[in-house]
Amino acid sequence: MSWSGLFSQLLEIAVALLLAPLLTGWVNQCRAWLQNKSAPSLMLQYRMLRKLFHKESVVAEHASPLFRAAPYIVFGCMALASGIIPTLSTDLPLSPAADAIALVGLFAFARVFISLAAMDIGTAFGTMGARREMLIGFLAEPALLMVLFSASLITQSTSLTGIVETLAHGKFTIYPSMAFAGVAFTLVSLAENARVPVDNPSTHLELTMIHEALILEYSGRHLALIEWAGSLKMFAYSCIGLALFFPWGMAEVDAPGATILALPVLVFKLAIGGALLALIETVSAKMRIFRVPEFLATAFMLAVIGMLVHFLPGA
Amino acid sequence: MSTDLIHLDWILLLIAAWLGIGAFGILALRRFRFVAHVLFPLGGLVCLGVFFVALQAIFAAPETAVLPLGLPGLPFHLRLDALAAFFIAVISGASAGVSIFAAGYFRKGEGTPPGLLCLQYHIFLASMVLVVLADDAYAFMVMWETMALSSFFLVTSNHRIAAIRSAGYLYLLVAHVGAIGILLCFGVLQANTGDYTFANMRGQHLSPFWASAAFLLALFGFGAKAGIVPLHIWLPEAHPAAPSPVSALMSGVMLKTAIYGLLRVSFDLLQVQLWWWGVVLLALGLVTALFGVVFSAVQTDMKRLLAYSSIENIGLLCVGMGLGVLFRAYHMDALAALALTACLYHVASHAFFKSLLFLGTGSVLHATGERNLGRLGGLMRYMPWVAWVTLVGVLASSGLPPFGGFISEWLLLQSFLFTPGLPDPFLNMLIPIVAAVVALVAALAGFAMVKFFGVIFLGQPREDKLAQAHDAAWWERAGMLWLVAGCVVLGLFPVHIIEYIGRVTQILIGQNLADTVRTHGWFLLAPMSVARASYAPLVFLVVGAASFYLAVIMVRLLYRGQSRRAPPWDCGYPAGNARMQDTAEGFGQPIRRMFEPFFRMEIKHPSPFDEKPSYRISLDDHFWHWIYLPIARATEAVSKQVGRLQQGRIAVYLLYSFVTLIAMLVLVRL
Numbered sequence: 004m005s006w007s008g009l010f011s012q013l014l015e016i017a018v019a020l021l022l023a024p025l026l027t028g029w030v031n032q033c034r035a036w037l038q039n040k041s042a043p044s045l046m047l048q049y050r051m052l053r054k055l056f057h058k059e060s061v062v063a064e065h066a067s068p069l070f071r072a073a074p075y076i077v078f079g080c081m082a083l084a085s086g087i088i089p090t091l092s093t094d095l096p097l098s099p100a101a102d103a104i105a106l107v108g109l110f111a112f113a114r115v116f117i118s119l120a121a122m123d124i125g126t127a128f129g130t131m132g133a134r135r136e137m138l139i140g141f142l143a144e145p146a147l148l149m150v151l152f153s154a155s156l157i158t159q160s161t162s163l164t165g166i167v168e169t170l171a172h173g174k175f176t177i178y179p180s181m182a183f184a185g186v187a188f189t190l191v192s193l194a195e196n197a198r199v200p201v202d203n204p205s206t207h208l209e210l211t212m213i214h215e216a217l218i219l220e221y222s223g224r225h226l227a228l229i230e231w232a233g234s235l236k237m238f239a240y241s242c243i244g245l246a247l248f249f250p251w252g253m254a255e256v257d258a259p260g261a262t263i264l265a266l267p268v269l270v271f272k273l274a275i276g277g278a279l280l281a282l283i284e285t286v287s288a289k290m291r292i293f294r295v296p297e298f299l300a301t302a303f304m305l306a307v308i309g310m311l312v313h314f315l316p317g318a
Numbered sequence: 319m320s321t322d323l324i325h326l327d328w329i330l331l332l333i334a335a336w337l338g339i340g341a342f343g344i345l346a347l348r349r350f351r352f353v354a355h356v357l358f359p360l361g362g363l364v365c366l367g368v369f370f371v372a373l374q375a376i377f378a379a380p381e382t383a384v385l386p387l388g389l390p391g392l393p394f395h396l397r398l399d400a401l402a403a404f405f406i407a408v409i410s411g412a413s414a415g416v417s418i419f420a421a422g423y424f425r426k427g428e429g430t431p432p433g434l435l436c437l438q439y440h441i442f443l444a445s446m447v448l449v450v451l452a453d454d455a456y457a458f459m460v461m462w463e464t465m466a467l468s469s470f471f472l473v474t475s476n477h478r479i480a481a482i483r484s485a486g487y488l489y490l491l492v493a494h495v496g497a498i499g500i501l502l503c504f505g506v507l508q509a510n511t512g513d514y515t516f517a518n519m520r521g522q523h524l525s526p527f528w529a530s531a532a533f534l535l536a537l538f539g540f541g542a543k544a545g546i547v548p549l550h551i552w553l554p555e556a557h558p559a560a561p562s563p564v565s566a567l568m569s570g571v572m573l574k575t576a577i578y579g580l581l582r583v584s585f586d587l588l589q590v591q592l593w594w595w596g597v598v599l600l601a602l603g604l605v606t607a608l609f610g611v612v613f614s615a616v617q618t619d620m621k622r623l624l625a626y627s628s629i630e631n632i633g634l635l636c637v638g639m640g641l642g643v644l645f646r647a648y649h650m651d652a653l654a655a656l657a658l659t660a661c662l663y664h665v666a667s668h669a670f671f672k673s674l675l676f677l678g679t680g681s682v683l684h685a686t687g688e689r690n691l692g693r694l695g696g697l698m699r700y701m702p703w704v705a706w707v708t709l710v711g712v713l714a715s716s717g718l719p720p721f722g723g724f725i726s727e728w729l730l731l732q733s734f735l736f737t738p739g740l741p742d743p744f745l746n747m748l749i750p751i752v753a754a755v756v757a758l759v760a761a762l763a764g765f766a767m768v769k770f771f772g773v774i775f776l777g778q779p780r781e782d783k784l785a786q787a788h789d790a791a792w793w794e795r796a797g798m799l800w801l802v803a804g805c806v807v808l809g810l811f812p813v814h815i816i817e818y819i820g821r822v823t824q825i826l827i828g829q830n831l832a833d834t835v836r837t838h839g840w841f842l843l844a845p846m847s848v849a850r851a852s853y854a855p856l857v858f859l860v861v862g863a864a865s866f867y868l869a870v871i872m873v874r875l876l877y878r879g880q881s882r883r884a885p886p887w888d889c890g891y892p893a894g895n896a897r898m899q900d901t902a903e904g905f906g907q908p909i910r911r912m913f914e915p916f917f918r919m920e921i922k923h924p925s926p927f928d929e930k931p932s933y934r935i936s937l938d939d940h941f942w943h944w945i946y947l948p949i950a951r952a953t954e955a956v957s958k959q960v961g962r963l964q965q966g967r968i969a970v971y972l973l974y975s976f977v978t979l980i981a982m983l984v985l986v987r988l
Contacts, residue, residue, distance in 0.1 A: 032454040036865070046349050059879040063886035067698045069709075075873075079866035085862070097861060099842060100854035101719075104728050108719040109862075112762055115716060118768050122899075125696060125777030126888040130900035133772060137765045144764075145757035148731075152753065155735060161851040209889060210873035220886055224877045228869060302755070314743070 011092035011254065018163035018266065019085030022050035023238035024231065026277055027216030033281035038163035048234065052227050060223025063124045074221065074228035080113035081235035088241045089167045091265040092254035098164040098231045102153040106163065106243075110195070113232070117236040121217040128209065132216025135292060139194050139201065139213065146191045153184040154247050163217045163246065171250035183309030185248050189283075192240040192301035194295070196233075199284040201295055211289065241276050248293060277287070319653045325375035326398045326451075329406065331372070333447055335364045336440040343436030353432040359793070360415030360942035361440055368410035369445065375403035375822050388456060395515050400821040401586065404662065405450045405578045407818075411441055411804060412570050412669040419463060419491050419677045419797025420563040423684070429476040438475075442567065449575050455504035455514040455634050462500065465575065466493040468980050469568055473560040485552075485559035492552040496542025498581065503535035507587055519587045529588050533595050536583040537602075543575035544632045547606040548941040554613075557625035558689060562680025565621060570673030574665050577635055584643060585658075585826040593647035595832060596744070599640025600752055608631025612913045615766040616937055618691050620679045621768055624672065626716065631668045635661050638730055644745070647829055653736055655820075655829035660729035667722030669675045670804035671714035678708035684776060685787035690696040691770075691902035696779035700787040705775040708800045711772045714805045716764035720825075720859045722726075722808030726845070727760055732802035732851055740831070762909075769905045778896035793943055808938045810855050812843045904937065910937070918943060 028048040035042035044050075087101045087109070087250055101109070118140075120135040158169035185290065194201040197214035207215055207261045218229050246253075252268035254261035288299065330705060340362050345351045375381075380399035387392050398406075419440070424432055445464040452458035470493070474486035509522040510516050524532065542549040557565045583589065617623035638661030645654035677688070681704045690695055698705040714721035734753040740746050790798070808815060811825030815837050821830025831845055838844045844852035888894045910917065918938040924931030965976070 017809060056873075056876045057879055061884045061887075062881060064883050065696070065699060066883075067702075067776070069698065069703075069776070075866050075869045079862055079868040081863050082865040082868065083858075086865075097857070099844075099848055099852040100857035100861070102851050102853055104731055105724075105853050105858065108717070108724055108728075111716070111761070112713075112718045115713070115718065115768055119772055119776060120774035123698075123766075124886045124888075125896060125899050125949070126886050126894055127891075127898040127900075128889055130524075130772070130777065130905070134900055134908065137768050141758070141761040141765045144761040145754060147752075148757045149754055152735060152750070160849055161732070161735060163848065163900055165849055176696075176847065183927040200811060214744050216586045223879050223881070224873050228873065235770045237819050271985075293911070296908070307750060311747060314750070 008094045008096045009219050012095050016086045023234035026238050027234040030277045030281050033278045037285040055227035058223045070120050070123040073116045076116045077262040078111045078232040081232040084239045089164050090241045092262045093142040093164040093168050102161040107148050124220045128133040128216045135213045143191045146306050150184045150188045153180045153309040167246045167250045173241045180313040183305050187302045187306035196237045200287045203289050245272050326381040328371045328375045330365050332368045336444045340437035340440035342434040347431050347433035350432050353436050357436050358421040362414050365414035372407035376818050394454035394457035396451045403452045404822045408666050408669045409446050409571050411891050412673045415797045416563045416566045419794050422793030437469050438471045438626045453516045454522045468776035472564040473556050482559040485555040489552045489556040492721050493540050496539045499535045499539025503532050505534040515789045540579040542574040544573050545629045547609050550629045554625040558621035565637045566673040566676035570669045591643050591647045595923045596640045596644030599636050603633045603636030604755050611759050611762040612916050615909040618902040619689050623977045651827050653831040654827050655823040657733040658823050659819050659831045667808045671711045671800050674711035674801040677921045681790040691773045692944050694774045695777045698775040698802050701815050708914045710802045712767045720855045722805050725812045766977035777899045780896050811838050
C-alpha cells in the first residue's frame with residue numbers, strides 16, 4: 004500500500020460522499036428541463052439532507068433495534084461500495100479486499116437489511132415494499148453479476164481495478180459481448196435505483212411505489228441517511244457503468260497527481276450520464292409491477308447472451 | 319497402541335463414549351432432568367472431542383484399523399484419511415451445537431421417553447461418524463442402515479400423530495430404495511473379486527461402461543439420501559415431522575454423509591472419471607438447486623421452507639462436485655481442486671448455518687407452539703436472542719458477506735470464470751448458463767430467507783398468544799452461539815479453512831489450493847493470483863464496520879433534532895392491524911406467479927356473491943404426480959392382482975399346493 008494509493012482511496016470515498024447528492028440533483032434538474040418544468044436548484048438535495056438532519060426523527064412504537072440500525076448499515080454499505088469501485092484511480096488499497104462478486108454481495112446485504120427494516124413495523128405498505136424490492140433484487144442481482152462477468156471474461160480477472168486497467172489502458176477493441184452487457188447494465192441500473200420504467204422516485208402513489216414504500220416509516224436523521232445512501236447507490240452504479248464501458252481518463256497506478264486530474268473527467272462523464280438518465284426517464288412510462296420481472300428477465304438474458312457471445316469466436 | 323494410530327483410536331474411544339451415554343439413557347429412561355441436563359451436554363462435550371481430534375487427523379497420515387465386529391471372517395475395516403477426517407470434523411462440529419441445544423430442548427411428556435431418545439440420538443451420531451470411517455462395503459452398509467434406522471426412530475418420536483408416522487414411513491422407504499443403489503454400486507466396484515474392502519476397489523480398473531454403471535448407481539443411492547431431484551420428496555415431509563434438534567442434525571449433518579459417499583466413490587474408489595458424469599451432476603445439481611429454492615420461497619411452514627432450502631444447497635454442492643469431475647476428466651487438476659474446494663467449503667458452511675436455522679425454528683416452536691408462518695410474526699420483540707442469532711444464519715444462508723455461505727459461493731463462481739479452456743467448445747458455451755443459474759439461485763435464496771426471517775420475527779404478532787412467547791433458555795443459547803461462531807469463523811478465516819480442505823483435495827485429485835492461497839498472507843483469499851481475483855473478508859468487515867461507525871459519528875455531528883416514539887405512520891391510514899401485513903403466501907406470491915410451471919397449483923377464488931368469501935390455494939410438487947403416485951398406484955394394482963390368490967379357504971390353498979406339485983413333476987419329467 005502506498006501513500007498515493009491511500010490518498011486516492013480516501014479522496015474517492017470523500018468525492019463519492021460529497022458529489023452523490025449533486026448527481027441526484029443534476030438528474031432531477033435535467034428531467035425538469037426536459038419536461039418543460041422550472042428546474043429545482045442543483046443544491047436542493049443538500050438542503051434536503053440538512054433539513055432532515057435537523058428534524059425530529061419519529062420512530063414507530065414497536066420498532067426493533069434492527070429498524071434503527073438499518074439506515075446506518077445501508078449507508079455504511081454504500082460508502083464502502085463507493086470505496087471499492089474505481090472512479091478516479093485504479094491504485095486503490097481496498098481493491099484486493101473485495102472484487103466484483105463481493106460488490107454484488109455488498110449491494111445484496113444492503114437490500115436485505117432495508118427490506119427487513121421495512122417489514123419490521125408490520126404495516127401493509129412496508130411488507131409490500133419489501134416483497135417488491137426483493138422481487139426486483141433477485142432478478143437484478145444475477146443480471147448485474149453476469150454483466151460484471153462479461154467484463155471479467157475479457158480481462159481474466161474479477162478484481163474491479165484489474166478489469167478497469169485492462170479495459171482502459173489496453174489496446175482499444177470493441178467487444179461485442181460488452182454491447183450486450185451495456186444494454187443489460189442500463190436496464191439493471193434503472194431498476195436498482197428505482198428509476199422510471201420500474202419505479203418512480205417522485206411518487207407516493209400507494210399502489211405503484213416500491214422504494215418509497217420501503218422507507219415510508221423513516222423520518223429525520225434516519226431518512227437523511229437513507230436518502231444519502233440512495234444517491235450514493237446511484238453514484239456507485241453510474242461509476243460502475245463508467246468504469247466498465249467508458250474507463251478512459253482514470254489515473255494509473257504510478258501517476259501521482261493524476262488522481263486530481265481525473266476528477267474533472269469524472270464529473271464530466273457523470274454529467275453526461277445523468278443527462279442521459281433523465282432522458283430515458285422522460286421518454287419512457289412507468290410499467291406495471293408485473294411487467295417488471297419481464298423487463299429484468301430481458302436484462303438477465305441479455306447479460307447471459309453477452310457472455311455466450313464472448314465464447315462464440317473461439318468456438 | 320501404536321502411536322501412528324492415535325487419532326483413530328481416540329475417535330473410536332469417543333464413539334464408545336457416545337454409546338455409553340446412550341446406554342445410560344436407557345437406564346434413566348424417564349428421569350428427564352438427568353437425561354437433559356447431564357447426558358446431552360456430555361454428548362456435546364464428546365462431539366467437541368471428536369471435532370478436535372478430527373481436525374488434527376486431517377493433517378495426519380491415513381490410519382487404518384480392523385474391528386473384530388461383524389460376521390465371523392468378515393470384520394469391519396476402518397480408515398481415517400483426510401477426506402474422512404474432514405467430514406467427521408463437519409459432523410461433530412455441527413452436532414456439538416445441536417447436542418448442547420438439545421439439553422434445553424426436549425420437554426417432559428412428549429412422545430418417546432427421554433432416555434430412549436438419548437439412546438437413539440447418540441447411536442445416530444455414532445453411526446454417522448462410522449459411515450465416514452468405514453473402509454469396506456459391509457461396514458459401510460451396516461452403518462448406513464443404522465444411521466437410517468436411528469434417524470427414522472428419531473423422526474417418529476411423536477409417533478402418536480398420524481402425519482408424522484407417514485412422514486417417517488416415506489423417509490424409511492426412500493432411504494431403503496437408495497440403499498439398494500449403494501449396495502449394487504459396491505457390487506459393481508468390487509469387479510467380481512469377491513473382496514469388498516475399499517482398498518481392493520481402489521485397485522480395480524473398471525471399463526468405462528462398468529465405471530459409469532457404478533457412478534450412476536452411487537448417484538442414485540446417495541442422491542436418495544441427499545435429496546437430489548426427483549428423489550427429494552422425503553425431505554420436506556421428514557424435516558418438519560422431526561423434533562427440531564433432529565431436523566438440524568438430519569438436514570445440516572446427515573445429508574453430508576451422502577455427499578461424502580458420492581465423493582468417496584467418484585474420486586477415490588473409481589480410478590477414472592468421465593466428462594459426462596460431470597455434466598450429469600451439473601444438470602441434476604442445477605435442477606435441484608432451482609427447484610429447491612423456488613419451492614422454499616413459497617412455503618408457509620417454517621420447517622418445510624428450510625427443508626426445501628436444504629434441497630437447494632444440496633443442488634449447489636452437486637454443481638461444485640460436477641464441475642470438479644468435469645475438470646478432472648480433462649486433467650485440469652488445479653481447477654478441479656478449486657471446484658471441489660468450493661463444494662467442501664459449502665459442506666462445512668451449510669452444516670453450520672442450516673443447523674442454526676433449524677434450532678432457531680425449534681426455539682420458536684417451543685415458545686409459540688406454531689410452525690405455520692401465517693400465525694407468527696413480531697417475535698423479535700419477545701425473543702430478541704433467538705432473533706439475532708437466527709439473523710446470522712439467515713445472512714449466511716443467503717450467501718451474503720462476510721459469512722461462510724458467501725465464500726463457498728464466491729469460490730464456486732470463481733471456478734466458473736476460470737473455465738474457458740475446456741477442450742470442448744460446446745461445454746464452454748454451457749458454463750455461462752450454469753453460472754447464471756447459480757447466481758439466480760443464490761439471489762432467490764436471499765428472497766426466501768428474507769421471507770423466513772421477516773415473517774417470523776419482524777412486523778406485528780399475527781396472533782395474541784405470541785405476546786407470551788419467551789426467549790430461549792441458556793442451554794439453547796449456548797448451542798446456537800457455537801453454531802454462530804462456526805458461521806463467523808467460516809466467513810472470516812477462509813485461508814485457514816482452505817488449509818484443511820487442501821489436504822482433502824490433495825488425496826482426492828492430488829492438487830492443493832492451500833499452497834497458492836497461503837502465499838498471499840492469511841487474510842487475503844486469492845485462489846489463483848491476486849490479479850485474477852481476491853477477497854479479504856476481515857478487511858471487508860473492518861472497513862464495513864468503520865463506515866457504519868462513520869455514519870453514526872456523522873449523525874452525531876450533524877444531527878440537531880430529537881427522537882420520539884409514535885404510532886406507525888402507514889401513509890396516514892389509522893386502522894392498520896396485524897392482519898394487513900403480508901402473509902407467507904403473500905410474500906411468496908411473485909415467485910408463485912413467475913415460476914408457475916414449477917407448481918401444481920389449485921386456486922379456489924370466491925365468487926362475487928359469496929357471503930362468506932374464502933380463498934384457498936394449494937401448491938403441490940409435480941414429481942409426486944409424475945413419478946411417485948403412478949408407482950404407488952401400480953404397486954397397489956399389482957398387489958391387488960396378487961391378492962386374488964388369497965381366498966382365505968384352506969381348500970383353495972391345498973389346491974395351489976397340488977397344482978404346484980403337479981407342475982413341478984411335469985417340469986422334472988420334461
